[in-house]
Amino acid sequence: MDSCGRVCDRSEESGERSSHSCYREMYKKRNVLSQEERRRRTLESQKKRRNDIFDLNRSLDFNEETESMVENMETESAPCERGKRVGIRKILMHSEWMTETPEDLQDSWCFVPSPVGKRCVLIAQKGITKIFSKWGSFLRKFQSSLPSGFKGEYRYGPTILDCIWSESKSICYILDVIFWKGQSFNECEAEFRFFWLKNKFEEMPLMPETAQKEIQLQVLPSSPYSPSDLASEIGILSPWASQTSTLDGILFYHKNGHYHSGKTTPLVTWLKPFMLPEALGVEIPDVYLQEQPENYESMEKYIAENILKSKERRKKRISMEVDDEAALAGEEMKVDASDPEEIEPMARGNSPTECEGAVGGEGA
Template sequence: MLSEWLVDVPTDFASTYLTVPCPVGKRSLVVSGRGRTRCYTKSGYQVNQFSSLLPGGSRRNNNMGYALLDCIWSESNKTFYVIDVMCWFNQPVIECDTFFRFEWLKSRLDEEAVGINTISKYNTMRFERLPYYESSPEALSKLFGDGGQLPFSVELDGILFYNRETHYTHGPTPLVGWLKAYMIPEILGVSVAEKYAKERPAKYISLPKHIEYAKELKKEKKEKTGFLLCSYYRRILKVWSLANQELVLSENHRRPSCFSVLSNSYRQMEEVDNHANISPVICPLGVIPRINVEDSDLQNHMNSINMESRSS
């Protein structure tokens, strides 16, 4: 359940939304079950596995089902800050409203996960629940104004605003808003402490301008990345074609070493394709990423490579 920028504020915002301050960290999905606890990124990659006192999260309670928690991982103090809950002890709550999920999470952590906020043999990572607050101007001023006290010791990243009656949905939703602390006076008309006002970037004008500027940067980055990936993918196809060609035409059908084939093919490819003048893109996880190329263009490119191989 991801947020969107809180641009349009409803008239009943104070009574229909809940405020959750969020520390600096990485959004994570924590899944416990079968005697282990696993942590996943927003993209779905598993990044950690450990023992915890969550249901089914360690050998001590591996018969207690499973749990799914929406968390923020803080690297500075090695703590998972729990925002929301999707399932607890095999009981899914994604169809329940926000207020019920927050209260259910609070009661379950207090009653059934005693000791989860301390490091122990069966709980190697700390978990702390992020409290929620009312969204009235008085509550926001008390929380983010002068003298306000945050519920965590790390730096504030931003604020999530949850609609009270929304269910847990997958992906971004306009029913969960996001603001930086210095944006609160502009959007909600509530003054904040000076330390938050100083975080405002020098080029920041307004939230709509900021969103438009971010979209332009994302578009430019996507175009640049797409060009690099297309060039890299063309190079991969060329290397593969030349390597196959050299294997087929090798003398006495002796199979040369893979290193010599690829090095010779890559050298020939560079001589042919030196106009690209780019460095190969190093792909994480060792997987060639999917690129946005039309099937017809890719098929034409493959046909041209096959014709070059036959002609030579």
């Protein structure tokens, strides 16, 4: 494995090392700040923005930009243009692997179970509700009880939600709120967003009789973190621990973290279920341990290998997109694979484990 995915050989060192020591060594070699330090700096940056009058203007600009981008995505059958796809990618927030256990995990974090599915953006606007993949591809449209999401409801601005789409169950699981009636929630803390979203769905009116309710919307539960509560949430008696587990992983949100659209943030982290005993000492049912790859050795090695594979997949995807555009334009095109505007910093491919970070769902 090359330097991007290097892990430490435990057999070469005496004594026990912590489960995340390899990452600390990798960060030193790459001159990258530790995950804990980046969390601290991100929180400090949020506090400064609260007192910055220009932050209001930035939020309003994002609102107008997002609304304009959504209005342009009217063609459902044809492939999206590259600019529109990039626009969709910039809406979603992206997580990181939990390579370092937060020092304040039990005091300042909450967790959300993430089901198997595709990461997607749900947009309710102008009397219709549409689902787009994280890459900007159109997936479904339907009538929903969301503001501006059903026929005859045109009073409000767009409602945009961060979701996971289960094709087999026709369920759109809601992770987070980004816009509601045209109002941005980017500068709201995670604990408030989850509380507000839960209450809004409880208050939401039933669908009109004339509307066809084809797809179920379901808000995923969030809970303050404790080992016992997490073990109970995904335990043997929970719906997640069926004979064939529908749980893809666990997302951990810092309670004070804002929604950083288009960015990867250390204030949202991700673990696969079979990593929980190793990372946090949480007991899990055997059904999750059965999901470990046959060649699984340790959490740090598994993550490092997936980060490397993710980078290769992103480069391949970009190359394919460029080739398609060059063919349409009738000319050669070039792309700098190191340009952050050309590469999604973290995006779940068929699972969040395919990326440096993760926010729920197969194919996301």
